[in-house]
Amino acid sequence: MTNDKPKIIAGLVIFVLIATSPVWLNRGKTKEAPTPVMAAEATAKGYCVMPKAEMKAKHMKVLDGWRNSVVRNGQRVYVNESGKQFTMSLSNTCLECHTNKAEFCDKCHVYASVNPYCWDCHVDPKEK
Amino acid sequence: MNVQYMSALIAVVVLGFLAYIGTEFLGLNSLFGIFIPYLAVCFFLVGAILKVMKWAKSPVPFRIPTTCGQQKSLDWIEQNKIDNPSTTPGVIARMFFEVLLFRSLFRNTKAGIKEGKITYEWEIFLWVGALAFHYSFLTVLVRHMRFFLEPVPGLIGIVETLDGFFQVGTPGVLLSGVVLLGAVLFLLSRRLLIPQVRYISLMADYFPLFLIIGIAGTGIYMRYFARVDVVAIKQLAMSLVTLHPAIPQNVTVSGILYVHLFLVSVLFAYFPLSKLMHMGGVFLSPTRNLANNSRMERHINPWNPDLKFHTYEAYENDFREKMIEAGLPVEKEA
Numbered sequence: 459m460t461n462d463k464p465k466i467i468a469g470l471v472i473f474v475l476i477a478t479s480p481v482w483l484n485r486g487k488t489k490e491a492p493t494p495v496m497a498a499e500a501t502a503k504g505y506c507v508m509p510k511a512e513m514k515a516k517h518m519k520v521l522d523g524w525r526n527s528v529v530r531n532g533q534r535v536y537v538n539e540s541g542k543q544f545t546m547s548l549s550n551t552c553l554e555c556h557t558n559k560a561e562f563c564d565k566c567h568v569y570a571s572v573n574p575y576c577w578d579c580h581v582d583p584k585e586k
Numbered sequence: 587m588n589v590q591y592m593s594a595l596i597a598v599v600v601l602g603f604l605a606y607i608g609t610e611f612l613g614l615n616s617l618f619g620i621f622i623p624y625l626a627v628c629f630f631l632v633g634a635i636l637k638v639m640k641w642a643k644s645p646v647p648f649r650i651p652t653t654c655g656q657q658k659s660l661d662w663i664e665q666n667k668i669d670n671p672s673t674t675p676g677v678i679a680r681m682f683f684e685v686l687l688f689r690s691l692f693r694n695t696k697a698g699i700k701e702g703k704i705t706y707e708w709e710i711f712l713w714v715g716a717l718a719f720h721y722s723f724l725t726v727l728v729r730h731m732r733f734f735l736e737p738v739p740g741l742i743g744i745v746e747t748l749d750g751f752f753q754v755g756t757p758g759v760l761l762s763g764v765v766l767l768g769a770v771l772f773l774l775s776r777r778l779l780i781p782q783v784r785y786i787s788l789m790a791d792y793f794p795l796f797l798i799i800g801i802a803g804t805g806i807y808m809r810y811f812a813r814v815d816v817v818a819i820k821q822l823a824m825s826l827v828t829l830h831p832a833i834p835q836n837v838t839v840s841g842i843l844y845v846h847l848f849l850v851s852v853l854f855a856y857f858p859l860s861k862l863m864h865m866g867g868v869f870l871s872p873t874r875n876l877a878n879n880s881r882m883e884r885h886i887n888p889w890n891p892d893l894k895f896h897t898y899e900a901y902e903n904d905f906r907e908k909m910i911e912a913g914l915p916v917e918k919e920a
Contacts, residue, residue, distance in 0.1 A: 466642045470635055477631060480734035480827040487828060489736040491821040515813050518756035561686060570816040571732035571743055573754055 492565040500555040500562075507538050518574065521548060548580050557584065591778065594792035598800050598849070605848035610841040618844045619822055620831040626851035632884035633858025638866045647887040649880045652873040654693065658882070672879045684874050688716055712776065719769035723798075726750060726805075733816075733823040757809055767802040770795055770869050794862055806844040814840040 463502065474522065475482075500506075505515055522544035527533045536544045545551050556562045559582040604621025608614040670678045683689040684862070696709035728745050732738045750758035774795045777787045808814045818837035825832045833839070857863065869875065902916055909916050 465641070470638055473634070474631060477627075480731065481829065483735055484824070484828050487736065489824060489828075491817055491824075491834070507726070514815070518813070522756040539829075566817050568738075569736070570815065570820050571738035571741060571746070571801065572749065572757070574756055574758065 492569045494563075494565040495558060495561040497555065497557045497562065500559050503555050505542070507536065507542075507544055507553075521552075521576065522549075548576060549583060553582060559584070588784065589785060590789045591792040591796075594789045594796050597793060598796040601849060602800055602804075606841050608830075611846040615833045615839070615844070618848050619833050619839070620826065622851045623826060623847060624831070626854040630854040630857050633855075634863065634866060637858050637863055638870070641867070644871045645889075646876070647889075648885055649876045649878060650872050651876045651878045653878055654690075656876050661764050671877050672882065673877055677875060677877050679867070681875055684871075685868055688713060688720075690874070691716055715772045715776070718765055719773060722762040722766040722769060726766055726802075729760070729762065733820050734827045736820075736824055757813070759810070763802060763806050763809070767799065767806065769799050770802065771886050774799070790860060794853070794856070794860065797849055797856070797889055800849045801846060803855065804842055804849065808840065808842050808846065812840060812842055814843055819843055837867045853869045 468481075508516065524536065527536075533548050536546050538544065546548050553559065597752070605618050630864060640709035651670070653670040655669045658665045658672040667673075667676045668679050668683065671680050680689075691713045692710070693718050694709050694712050695706040696706050698707060725745065728742060729749060731742050732746070735742070735879065746760070748761050749760045751761065774792070775784050777791060777795070815837055818839045819833045821834040821837070822832075822839055822843075825834075853862075857865075899917075902918065906916055906918070910919075
């Protein structure tokens with residue numbers, strides 16, 4: 459008969475270390491949630507294509523819709539609920555006011571590790 | 587209709603509603619967001635350890651490996667070193683294939699009657715479904731670490747990028763979530779549609795399946811349809827793992843998240859009490875983790891009582907003269 463106690467205890471230690479890894483990997487840290495900074499240009503303009511709360515929840519849907527509309531239908535004009543017209547363009551329309559991608563978009567996107575493939579093709583004119 | 591699956595389904599639906607009503611209408615956010623998750627994780631860790639310790643105490647005096655190939659024999663007979671290992675490296679290889687690829691499930695057969703004869707057919711789909719289920723669940727779990735680590739390690743980003751390889755829409759469709767839900771629905775439909783399997787299925791078999799369907803379903807709903815505020819959710823998750831629990835203020839954590847979190851908590855708490863403990867049990871299967879060396883080594887039961895035996899040698903000593911007299915053969919002449 460062999461004594462398997464050391465092996466089983468080693469296995470349990472590995473299990474507990476893996477299961478509790480988020481706790482000890484984050485030990486001593488209290489990261490505040492990010493607050494995106496609105497650029498002066500955006501504040502000055504005072505309006506976006508949709509109200510703030512809706513933009514927060516739906517901006518990815520808006521951009522996805524814009525992309526399909528421009529790429530597939532060649533339709534580049536977006537009319538919002540209050541009748542305002544916008545050119546469907548991430549780099550030109552969105553970033554025209556939101557001039558600070560790093561402080562605005564990336565703040566939350568990096569925190570939540572949401573890495574959309576927008577920037578595979580589009581550029582932030584400032585980052586060049 | 588069958589009481590086994592209906593009761594499991596009702597239990598999961600009631601649990602989901604409990605969390606939704608509790609947080610959306612009764613303001614029990616701290617209970618469902620902090621207290622229950624902590625309790626569930628403690629229950630999971632302590633329960634799993636106690637269960638494994640209990641198993642570890644069970645004696646395994648003899649080698650009882652199930653063998654699926656030629657055992658070590660004469661030199662000119664080829665041994666199947668993985669399916670019938672006689673050494674520790676062989677056992678490690680067998681365990682590797684068992685734990686990571688479910689090798690014994692791969693050999694699954696299905697009994698049937700064809701032309702009046704009983705037949706055993708190789709049935710691979712349970713293995714395929716199980717593999718898809720376990721690996722997609724692992725991927726989903728690894729991806730979720732983005733909510734519990736800050737900064738998010740690059741590796742988790744890579745997993746997510748690979749998972750969203752097809753770049754469908756925004757938020758990008760992640761394959762693992764779809765495969766997880768698909769695989770668990772397949773495993774459930776097996777239990778529901780095959781009469782023999784339905785006959786042996788109990789509430790304890792259906793409950794985890796419905797629970798995981800609920801978890802995957804709420805997760806998919808939150809990501810693609812409700813598009814909940816992930817920053818608020820990460821705030822809550824980070825507060826839990828940094829041991830400074832707090833329900834985020836000024837932002838709304840969706841009620842669906844609490845349903846998701848509560849079902850996950852139930853899964854964690856239920857884990858050590860249930861068949862889900864095969865996660866630990868697979869490592870302790872005596873039929874898998876013992877080398878088949880009974881012909882090379884003598885394994886003596888350690889708690890054999892120290893009995894005094896009357897051996898043949900002693901017997902012959904007692905009766906040698908009488909045996910010779912009677913003409914019986916003896917091993918040792920007088």
